[in-house]
Amino acid sequence: MATNTSIQENNGVNDQTIHSVRSTIYDKDEQITNTRSIQSSLYEENVVNINPSKLSEKKSHSSATHEDCESIRSRTIHGTEEDEKQSNVDGGYGWLIVIGAFLVQITSYGVTTAWGNVVGKSKSRVMQDYYEQNVFGDKVPNAPVQLSFVGTFCLIFSNIMGPVTQIVQSMIGTRAVLLLGTLFVSVGTIMAGFSTEVGSDLAFVLDTGDLLWNWSQFDTIMAVAPQYFDKRRGFALGLIASGSGIGGLIMPFIMTPINKSLGGGWTYRIVGFICLGCDLVACILVKDRIPRPRIRKKLGDIIQFSVFRDSKFRIWCLGATMQMVGYFIPFFFVPSHATYLGLSAQQGSTMIAVSCAMNFVGRIVCGYLADKLGTINTNIVYLIIASLANFLIWTFAYTYGTLVAFMAVFGFACGSYFALVSPITAFICGMEKFPTGLSMVLISNVVAVFGPNIASAIESGVSSERFFSYKMFAGVAYILSALIMISLKFSVNRKIFKKV
Structure with missing residues (x-):
């Protein structure tokens, strides 16, 4: 039991x-x-x-x-x-971002080009010539000089206002910044049509409009677009950058007949409404891929000089600046060279149209090649082509045909900076520091504004053939920038054929 x-x-x-x-x-x-x-x-x-x-x-x-x-x-x-990296990348909504940014480039750079600033002066001085001859000619002393400063300040503002853009964007969001800038751009352009004085009216409204355009649009779209692309980032940014080539091609031809029939005032008013329509489309389409919290940033958070501790970033800033120094020379002085050779104004306009058209094609091809060969490799190839165009074509250009050939080749190759500045900066700094890096690159490029002045000083100080020093200056600037970019390539990877 x-x-x-x-x-x-x-x-x-x-x-x-x-x-x-x-x-x-x-x-x-x-x-x-x-x-x-x-x-x-x-x-x-x-x-x-x-x-x-x-x-x-x-x-x-x-x-x-x-x-x-x-x-x-x-x-x-x-x-x-991992999901964020893979979703919505290299297609889908990203192409709508490209369309919106493309429209912004067409209107903004097109209007700037048609004005006749440091870049546009050589391309087609539609509005600057109009105001010189019909509005301020005999009334304002040194009117051409004063009017030229309008475009110069626009260029400087567009380069140095990047940090301000980021601060405002962190406070009110991407779309609100775009809407704010669209308002100022359209109103500023429309009000330019009522300007009666160079200093107090015209320069103020145009420079303010361009300054706030940079706040809202250029820096914003160049920061948002890379978020939507990885393997096709170069091609997408090349498409966006090509919009400025189209704008430089079509906007002067739109504004010239309006000038003749209605006058400069109505030209700016009509163009203001064109900008309003195109930019509103961009406001609707452009948005961050991953919504960011609205945390007010301080200037110290934006301008992080620590990026300069990276030797590769310092090399890139130097190479980018040299590219822009060379970029301005042909556009600034080829029309004067054509006049010196006895060519007509119509022939000069044709050269400019060819250059803008090839610039459009070159930026798209540049972006496509960047995805295949690497951004730095592609930039080097384009810089070498631009340098050879100055040395081997412009140097021996004494006829209309040879000048057109030079502008075609140079126009194709000179725009690589605009197509690749964002992807190269993102590659060197990483996406986390990309906004800061892009702002620092643009600020450093302000020096390039004085490239034509330096070239003119050299030209006046030598007794060689007319325009010869301009040709050599541009060629040397591009070959130096190519050598700098080659050193950047080898600092990243020493293999010659490595995709970088």
């Missing part, structure tokens, strides 16, 4: 043990189920930084332990980051 009693007691203990084990297994299964439920909900909510209060709420409805939740958090963060 004692033995039987002992056996029954042991069986009872075993039954309890089995029941306990089964209960534990059931609890574990339930725990795993709850854990997966939490993970799934976190994925669905696309939470990257888990809110501790929400996590506590999840835990109160489950039996998951603290360690389990920490594990889930780690896996969720990793998974969400």
Whole structure:
């Protein structure tokens, strides 16, 4: 009897043990189920930084332990980051971003080109010539000089206002910044049509409009567009940059007949409404791929001079500046060279049209090649072509045909900077420091504004053939920038044929 009693007691203990084990297994299964439920909900909510209060709420409805939740958090963060990298990249909505940014480039650079500033003066001085001859000619002393400063200040503002753009964007968001800039651009251009004085009216409204255009549009679209592309980033940015070539080609031809029939005032009013329509499309389409929290940034958060600690970034800034120094020379002086050779104004306009058309094609091809060969490699190839065009074509250009050939080749190759400045900066700095890096590059390029002045000083100080020093100056600037970019390439990777 004692033995039987002992056996029954042991069986009872075993039954309890089995029941306990089964209960534990059931609890574990339930725990795993709850854990997966939490993970799934976190994925669905696309939470990257888990809110501790929400996590506590999840835990109160489950039996998951603290360690389990920490594990889930780690896996969720990793998974969400991978998901963000892969979703909506290299296509889809990104192409709508390209369309909006393309329209911005057409209108903004087109109007600037048609004015006749440092860049546009050589391309087609539509508005500057009009104001010189019909508005301010005999009324204002040194009217051409004063009018030229309007375009010069526009260029300087567009380069140095990048940090301000980022501060405002962090406060009110991307779309609000675009809308604000669209308002100032359109109103500023329309009000330019009512200007009666160079200093107090015209320069103010145009420079203010261009300054705020840079706030809202150029820096914004160049910061947003790379978010939507990875493997096709170069091609997408090349398409965007090509808009300025189209704008430089078509806007002067739109504004010239309006000038003749209605006058300069109505020209700017009509163009203002054109800018309003195109820029509103950009406001609707352009948005951040991943919404950013609105946290007011300080100037110290934007201008991070720590990026200059990287030797590769310093090399890139120097190379970019040299490219822009060479870029301005042919556009500034080829029309004068054509006049010196006895060519007509119509022939000069044709050269400019050919240059703008080839600039449009060159930027698209540049972006496509950048995705295949690498951004730095492509930039080097284009710089060498531009240098050879100055040395081998412009140097021996004494006829209309040879000048057209030079402007075609140079126009194709000279725009690589505008197509590649964003992807190269992103490659060197990384996307985290990309906005700061882009602002620093643009600010450093302000020096290039004085390239034509330096070239003119050299020309006046030598007794060689007319325009010969301009040709050599541009060629040397481009070959130096090519050598600088080659050194950047080898600082990244020493293999000659490596995609960089």
